[in-house]
Amino acid sequence: MVWFLFSAGLVVTYAAAVHFWRKWVRPWRDVDHVIHEVINGRTPRTFLVDGNRSAQRIAVALEDVFVRQRHLATRVEEDQLNIRTILGAMRDGLAVVDGKGRLRLMNAVSRHLFGITDDGLGRNVIETFRDPLVAEMVTRTLQTGASTSHSINVRGGGSGGDRRLAVTSLAIQQEDGGTHGAIVLFQDVTQLQQLEQVRKDFVSNVSHELRTPLSIFRGYLETLIDEPDLARAERERILRVLEKHSTRLHSLVDDLLSLARLEAPDPGLNFVSILLDGLLQNIVKDWEKKVSAKELRLVHISDADLPPVSADEARLEEIIYNLLDNAVKYSSAGGQVTLRASRVDEHNVAISVTDEGTGIAAADLPRIFERFYRADKARSREMGGTGLGLSIVKHIVQLHGGSVEAESQLGRGTAVHVILPKDR
Numbered sequence: 001m002v003w004f005l006f007s008a009g010l011v012v013t014y015a016a017a018v019h020f021w022r023k024w025v026r027p028w029r030d031v032d033h034v035i036h037e038v039i040n041g042r043t044p045r046t047f048l049v050d051g052n053r054s055a056q057r058i059a060v061a062l063e064d065v066f067v068r069q070r071h072l073a074t075r076v077e078e079d080q081l082n083i084r085t086i087l088g089a090m091r092d093g094l095a096v097v098d099g100k101g102r103l104r105l106m107n108a109v110s111r112h113l114f115g116i117t118d119d120g121l122g123r124n125v126i127e128t129f130r131d132p133l134v135a136e137m138v139t140r141t142l143q144t145g146a147s148t149s150h151s152i153n154v155r156g157g158g159s160g161g162d163r164r165l166a167v168t169s170l171a172i173q174q175e176d177g178g179t180h181g182a183i184v185l186f187q188d189v190t191q192l193q194q195l196e197q198v199r200k201d202f203v204s205n206v207s208h209e210l211r212t213p214l215s216i217f218r219g220y221l222e223t224l225i226d227e228p229d230l231a232r233a234e235r236e237r238i239l240r241v242l243e244k245h246s247t248r249l250h251s252l253v254d255d256l257l258s259l260a261r262l263e264a265p266d267p268g269l270n271f272v273s274i275l276l277d278g279l280l281q282n283i284v285k286d287w288e289k290k291v292s293a294k295e296l297r298l299v300h301i302s303d304a305d306l307p308p309v310s311a312d313e314a315r316l317e318e319i320i321y322n323l324l325d326n327a328v329k330y331s332s333a334g335g336q337v338t339l340r341a342s343r344v345d346e347h348n349v350a351i352s353v354t355d356e357g358t359g360i361a362a363a364d365l366p367r368i369f370e371r372f373y374r375a376d377k378a379r380s381r382e383m384g385g386t387g388l389g390l391s392i393v394k395h396i397v398q399l400h401g402g403s404v405e406a407e408s409q410l411g412r413g414t415a416v417h418v419i420l421p422k423d424r
């Protein structure tokens, strides 16, 4: 009997212990495990908890929190990816600064413009961009909420050379209207500024080139009107000067129109297949008179195996005329001018004009293809040149997908080589 009671007591105690363990120990241990996994960023094997309703409810709530947190993390990742994509695709530099003037975000263009190699985040504006004006602009925006724009020069950023940047600082507004940061934009306007300078130079050069012959016209016309009894010889001299300047004016206007047509969106080139040998022979005939009038020799050489070239015939002639005009203009009696067509490689041919004339100084050589650039100004002007011929040549060559280069030695002569692809 005693044994029976003892055994029954043991069974009851064991059953009570198992029940206690299932209801109060295991569920909370499982909940603890789930919490541990979630905190460490891992996905728990299961959120199912047995035995205790409160523990079950907590596990379900944890699963809900876990799913939401995952969802939020995915959204944050997506947003970050979008921001990185937008910042990376921007052509301008962008930096975001917090209310204390510390850098919070910066794209690759900003880093490149200022030669910054680390992420720079957390540093203040002056340390990062090393420009007092940028720091002043940001401070002003943070203090007053006002947007400001200025231009600055940056020396030796990632691109090495000096750059001109347009900087804009904009406030990041809070809902109550306060400012809690600033966005700074950096736009590289170096090229724009250079283009603007080219445009200004072009207008001033054209005005100058037009004004010179026009004022000569006016002066001599006044003389002719005011002095009707002018000696015949003097009258003839004046008329010859007027004729010379009117020819110059005419060729200046022709060159300007030619340039304008070449720069139009559709320059209207008509590509046909051309046999260079025949074309050069005809051009040589046209030039015989001019060349011999200056006591020069014109030699024409064409390689035997020249393939036909796809080009606009009138424009190709314009190239060769301009090069021959220079060779003749800048040579003196007794010299030789050589016009040569040769095969460069499988895809390209070359047309070269070589002379034994004045040559071009090494310092001037890289600039002779610029508009209005004249190496020897007095001499070129005297020869009636306006400095547009080679820029027209370069334009036409580029429209044909080719290239042009010149080599020269002062006092020895010049060679200009035009390389054209045989197929367009």
Ligand SMILES: Nc1ncnc2c1ncn2[C@@H]1O[C@H](COP(=O)(O)OP(=O)(O)OP(=O)(O)O)[C@@H](O)[C@H]1O
Binding pocket: 255, 322, 326, 327, 330, 355, 357, 358, 359, 360, 368, 369, 373, 374, 375, 376, 377, 380, 384, 385, 386, 387, 388, 389, 390, 391, 413, 414
């Ligand atoms: N063959 C050459 N020999 C010496 N100098 C040259 C030669 N070709 C060009 N140059 C120099 O390069 C400059 C630019 O040439 P370009 O043909 O553009 O102008 P230009 O001959 O002066 O005027 P344009 O051709 O418009 O009548 C010339 O003014 C001249 O100083």
Ligand SMILES: [Mg+2]
Binding pocket: 322, 325, 326, 385, 388, 389, 390
């Ligand atoms: Mg010329």
